[in-house]
Amino acid sequence: MSERILVRGGHVLSLDPAVGDLPQGDVLVEDGVIRAIAPAIDLGGDASGTRVVDATSMIVMPGFVDTHRHTWQTAVRHFYADTDPLQYFAEMLGPVGAGYRPDDVYAGNLLGAVSAVDSGVTTLVDWSHVQNTPEHSDAAIAALADSGIRGVFAHGWPLAPEWTRDSALGHPEDIRRLRERYFASDDQLLTLAMAARGPEMARRDVWLGDLRLARELGIRTTVHVGAYAHNAHHRAVAQMRDAGVLGADMTFVHCCQSHDDEIEMIGEAGASVSLGVQCELNSPGMGDVPLDRLLAAGVRPSLSGDTETKCAGDMFTQMRVLLAYHRSWTGGGHSRTPAPAPLGTRDVLEFATLAGARAAGLDRRTGSLTPGKQADLILVRGSDLNLAPVSDPAGALVLAAHPGNVDTVLVGGRILKRDGKLVGLDVDRVRDLARVSQRRVLAAIEAGRR
Numbered sequence: 001m002s003e004r005i006l007v008r009g010g011h012v013l014s015l016d017p018a019v020g021d022l023p024q025g026d027v028l029v030e031d032g033v034i035r036a037i038a039p040a041i042d043l044g045g046d047a048s049g050t051r052v053v054d055a056t057s058m059i060v061m062p063g064f065v066d067t068h069r070h071t072w073q074t075a076v077r078h079f080y081a082d083t084d085p086l087q088y089f090a091e092m093l094g095p096v097g098a099g100y101r102p103d104d105v106y107a108g109n110l111l112g113a114v115s116a117v118d119s120g121v122t123t124l125v126d127w128s129h130v131q132n133t134p135e136h137s138d139a140a141i142a143a144l145a146d147s148g149i150r151g152v153f154a155h156g157w158p159l160a161p162e163w164t165r166d167s168a169l170g171h172p173e174d175i176r177r178l179r180e181r182y183f184a185s186d187d188q189l190l191t192l193a194m195a196a197r198g199p200e201m202a203r204r205d206v207w208l209g210d211l212r213l214a215r216e217l218g219i220r221t222t223v224h225v226g227a228y229a230h231n232a233h234h235r236a237v238a239q240m241r242d243a244g245v246l247g248a249d250m251t252f253v254h255c256c257q258s259h260d261d262e263i264e265m266i267g268e269a270g271a272s273v274s275l276g277v278q279c280e281l282n283s284p285g286m287g288d289v290p291l292d293r294l295l296a297a298g299v300r301p302s303l304s305g306d307t308e309t310k311c312a313g314d315m316f317t318q319m320r321v322l323l324a325y326h327r328s329w330t331g332g333g334h335s336r337t338p339a340p341a342p343l344g345t346r347d348v349l350e351f352a353t354l355a356g357a358r359a360a361g362l363d364r365r366t367g368s369l370t371p372g373k374q375a376d377l378i379l380v381r382g383s384d385l386n387l388a389p390v391s392d393p394a395g396a397l398v399l400a401a402h403p404g405n406v407d408t409v410l411v412g413g414r415i416l417k418r419d420g421k422l423v424g425l426d427v428d429r430v431r432d433l434a435r436v437s438q439r440r441v442l443a444a445i446e447a448g449r450r
Contacts, residue, residue: 003051005029005413010055010379011393012037014369015062015353021393027060029375032413036371053418057383058407059393061349062368063122063376064315065356067274068222068253068304071126072105072140074112075434076441080310085283088309093129096444097159100130102139107437109143112308114430117149118422119314119403122376122411123367124149125274125304125360127195127222127253129156134174141182144190148416148424150376152360153178154222156195167202171210179217186218189412191362198223199236204243211245220361222251222274226258228285237262246271251359253304255294256280256287263290267297272359276306277322283310291326295343302356315352319398323348345398379408381420 005028012025019037026041027034043050073092080088091097109126116124128140137155144151155175157163171194183192194214198207214221225236237258240246248270255263255273266273273294280286294301303322305313312318326343357367366376380397382390384405390396409417416423 003413004049005051005053005375005410005415006041006043007053007055007060007377007379010058010060011382011390012369013059013061013349013393015350016368016370019368019370025060027369027377029410029413032375034369034371034373034375034377037369053379053408055379057381059380059382059390059397060369061378061380061397062353062366063378063409063411064120064352065123065302065360065362065367066116066121066304066313066315067125067251067272067302067356067359068127068276068306069112069116069124069313070129070307071112071124072100072108072128072130073307073309074108074115074313075104075437077308078310079442079445083310085285091445091448092309093159095448096441097130098132099444100132100136100159100441102133102135103433104437104441105130105136106139106143107433109140110147111430111434112313113144113147113149113151114422114425114427116305116313117147117409117411117416118406119316120378120380120406120409121315122150122378122409123152123357123360123362125152125154125193125222127154127156129195130159131156131172131174132158134177137174137178141178141190148411148414150362150366150374150411151190152193152362153182153190154193154195157197164197164201167197167206169202170206171196171213175213175217179219191219192217193220193222193361196221196223198225199239200225200231200234204239208243208245215249220249220251222253224253225255226262227254227256229257229287232257232259235259235262237265241265241269249361251302254280254286255290258290260293263293263299264297267294267299272355273299273301274304274359275301275322276304276311277318277325278311279306281321281325289322289325291322292329300355301351302359303352314403316397316402319348319352322351323398345392345394348398349394375410375413377410378406380405381407
């Protein structure tokens with residue numbers, strides 16, 4: 001049972017229209033759940049055993065939700081910063097990734113999840129396409145559990161060409177074992193999804209069978225579509241619509257080169273889209289971030305850190321880059337598809353929180369500060385020099401805040417970060433495991449380039 005916590009005196013941005021904003025407010029957490037939000041909560045004679053967290057001069061808001069992170073790659077952060085994306089694909093999704101050991105996956109997932117928590121991410125969709133053996137999946141899940149984050153383990157495939165080139169292989173059956181062993185209940189901190197290949201990687205009978213399997217298991221599906229120009233001709237979304245399987249339980253990643261009518265199909269189906277904005281802009285060949293087309297079709301996208309091999313993992317970066325990119329087009333008078341209304345900082349905050357929770361299938365449990373939802377919340381210090389004095393909390397968060405401003409993080413009512421420091425974690429061990437794995441992985445890359 002989680003402790004009783006009263007977050008007192010912060011500027012509350014609930015992201016719930018029914019709750020609204022409180023320039024000064026309290027949030028009461030009991031048994032891991034938000035019980036009350038009010039300008040002032042008086043516990044009266046029932047205050048014993050309550051931990052009071054002073055949120056004076058802080059912004060209290062829902063934790064961020066990252067809907068697409070290849071977390072297993074974290075130990076080789078930024079290695080591909082100045083590299084052609086084709087080299088990243090050829091190595092990390094080729095022989096280097098195929099040579100990953102389970103302990104490499106554990107080290108990458110642990111570092112990625114812990115640093116996500118440190119930056120204010122309370123929910124992470126771990127897009128894991130390194131299922132070389134069942135032990136690789138076990139290691140990834142163990143690391144998510146050890147980090148304390150709310151995680152969605154999106155189970156993918158082994159790194160070998162036969163799984164991604166017009167593949168005749170159905171999704172690995174090990175997903176059934178994982179469902180039974182780790183995810184028997186959906187009412188827990190970690191849940192399961194399928195990282196699917198779709199029409200761009202697998203034959204029609206295969207991707208249809210994969211979708212049937214995911215729905216049989218009662219889990220969501222997340223799939224890359226339309227990332228590069230060579231993906232566009234597959235018309236993956238249209239194929240799914242024509243087959244009658246396009247549904248609200250699906251999240252499409254990137255969609256940069258997806259056709260306009262496919263974007264409309266996603267909106268009509270109530271499906272979600274995840275944008276890895278910084279990585280998309282840092283990857284030559286991906287083209288347009290389709291935000292304007294999504295908004296025109298009524299799709300409110302979620303955000304992701306994608307892969308830290310070539311971008312930052314925090315949501316502050318994704319929000320800032322997305323808003324600047326969008327305004328650089330619309331402000332110049334040459335938007336390709338005009339958005340139905342001007343995009344504001346609060347919209348972008350919603351993309352990084354509530355829209356993310358919807359894409360993860362968790363919006364009934366997280367994504368906003370709402371009584372009855374899980375207590376996944378963060379406190380951001382508005383007194384820090386890069387933010388003070390705060391005049392517009394949403395503007396401050398989107399335009400200027402960074403992970404170093406995150407003072408406190410709660411996941412399910414459990415404090416994972418307080419006073420700017422992670423709690424209950426051996427951070428040195430996290431770094432040491434990552435360093436060992438990094439040396440091994442970089443040695444494999446160097447050997448392959450000789």
